[in-house]
Amino acid sequence: MRHELAPKAATDADQARFVLAAACDLNGCLRGKRVEATALEKLRSGGMRMPMSALGVDIWGTDSPGLMQKGDLDGICEPTGRGPLPLMWTATPAQLLPMWMRYEDGRPYLGDPRRMLAAVLDRYAAQSLTPMVATELEFYLIRPDTPRPAPLVPVPPGHPGARDTIYSLDELADVGPFLDDVYRMADGCGVAVDAAVSESGPSQFEFNLKHAADALRVADDTLYFKQIVKSMARKHGFAASFMAKPYPAHAGNGLHVHFSLLDDAGCNLFDNGGPEGTALMRQAVAGLVAAMPDCTAIFAPHLNSYRRLCPGTLAPTAAAWGFENRTAALRIPGGPTAARRIEHRVAGADANPYLVLAAVLAAALDGIDRKDEPPPPTSGPSLDPGTARLPSDWRSALTRFANSATVARLFHPELITAFLACKHQEVAVFDRDISDLEYTSYLHSV
Template sequence: MQIETQIRPADPRAEKAGYVLAATCDLNGCFRGKRVEATSLDKILKSGIRMPMSSIGVDIWGTDVFANSLTLDQGDLDGICEPTERGPIPLAWTGTPSQFVPMWMRAETGEPFLGDPRRVLAEVFARYRAAGLTPVVATEVEFYLINPIFARATPLSPPSPGHAAAKDTIYSLEELAEVGSFLDDVYEMAAACGVEVDAATSESGPSQYEFNLMHGPDPLRIADNTVFFKQIVRNMARKHGFAATFMAKPYPDQSGSGLHVHFSIVDTEGRNVFDNGGPEGTEIMRQAVAGLIEAMPASTALFAPHQNSFRRLCPDSLAPTTAAWGYENRTAAIRIPGGPSVARRIEHRVAGVDANPYLVIAAILSAALDGIERKAEPPAPTQGNTYASDAKLLPTTWPSALDVFEQSDVARRILPDRLIELFVAGKRQELAVFNRDISDLEYATYLHIV
């Protein structure tokens, strides 16, 4: 369900609110839930709502996935959706003030449902806290603004002649100025939602933009902010007469859109455990890198979860194709940015913006902690063009990524079996639909020739 909202700063418990939307985030990063009258708000906040547990694992079109164990084998039983600690968010919909209540799911018996992506991230966060560590996380969200009247992605205005080479628009102040009122509204709406936003930049594609969301010591809040922010962008684009797309690769000849994740780890004294006072970082940082490198092939299915995702992960694109790392190297999947040592951190560059932020952050943080706990050793850092290196290749197709994810011992070491089962079943159902389709290119190539 896409939440079409116009968010205003208001008392989230305002009596004038006409209705409440209560929803969980499914494995695809889509909200699914119910609309109830505003008079039921207190009941929702106290008791939650009931929804089928299988609703978390539906496919991208919202169709039940019968290959998982929830839908038929367990009788499609209900789970309990409870409000998250975020609480109600004030909304206005077509002039009627309303509220959105973010939810997450547990079993009837009280245990967290580890098919819920937010619950999975919470379990990873709990492991960090048990170890006396706190991950400090930030995300970078890229997207395209497009003309909404076309079925295919179409730029708001024709790109300049030099744009095909993507040399003349990155960090363009002119492109930012062209959509200045849209950017202003995004910042205003985000502030009303409690979503902390930092810088906005123009990226290399036509009408492609990136927002940096503020870092923080609560990965659940950062993932919430990222999911909410995508909805904010969609709805503000609609308000201004265009559309926003979070496809990983909407144009075959232009840059893809990524969801880059930055993180450091602090100890109980608030010290960054990656900081050794110099540019190389600590042994703990390298152990975290080792865990990320080892888990990366198995985790690719989460970072590239759709048919379109793998069009972004191609050579010479600044999107990674190998499990490599390096210092200040944007061709690598793992980049250690420069700057003051106190801010030493890891940038994970594999995920597309079409991925579920809860699952992306959970997979990254869990793999890093696994490397730290095992005192793993990373390969040597790469320098220069990692596409030409001998680093291990990431899966290159959607089916191969799903196979590796399902069969990998590493994936089952860092993530719950329930999550892997539901995710793979849903994606294989989607894959089967794509495999049955006959594309326009196939007809144009074969219909009158072979």
């Protein structure tokens, strides 16, 4: 199926007539204001006022009463130092000015996910450690005019997994103009993108973002890249979805994190010259394994997320690790020892990249600080009966998150309170809904 290009929109920053000044909320959505481009310098110097509760709204954008007990205070959104960026997903040329929130007295508001990640990185800096981080992001291209997801190319009849076309060059060629525009816009925004591949699902793709010794920038880039993909999909007449599991019979969308640790000299502290890595790496693995079940709500933050984390797929269901083992939640990739790193494979593409990196890096540092030892590595999908399982549903994950002493060590109370208020409100909405399946099953049969 061919898709004709829409007319090319203006993308140069100097053509923008207004600025979208926005911060990232707990669900990874941008929240902010549209202001005239002439006000850009004023925003840079003084920021703008916005309710602190705006970063804790639910997935539908509804305020959470749990965050408004103090009269819905204003915070100050100030520029992050990045931008303005030519993220042109609007019909009228615009620029994005990335913001983050603080209190009026200057203290960072740690219910802001970007501020929470910065606080975790401060812990690393205090020990003269620098995380080297990269992300991999999966998504589906779908038709824009159907109530349920439909791939660009119809799935042929056959077995439930038909039309799985992993690493298909034909699929890459079919959407070549779209991919070209994604690379072009990413370059204009300073987002360092590496390889693109066709993934296993129909019209499913993955992009690798390049490693950087700046985890905050990598989280920024991951957030912006999702906007770039969605924008360019609209331009080409289709849509892009980062929903964790849009098709029951096909692969879910993941957000994989690769990271190592550098010392002041830029040396990889996970590299001991051999395949097994250093004691420091194993301590980081131990912290990640220990924290994983309690932090699953961060990696799988939505009702649909748990349809991806199911047995029999490459999405993990247990807190296990292994060398070159893609069935494990934590994989130690092979290759040159200088690139020895940990791949964290739990998060879905629907997760907030700031919170994912905050959870991963905070847990790794916790294991290092405690000098923990991990359980034995696994070499295949079979797991020891004693291996900790990840929560299998949304409510269980939120309960573990709320009651966890580990979570209390890793995250500031402001973040924990805001996240739980947001998620409990979303759970309540789904609980009140009567699904089509319920009506089909019960309306005329009982």
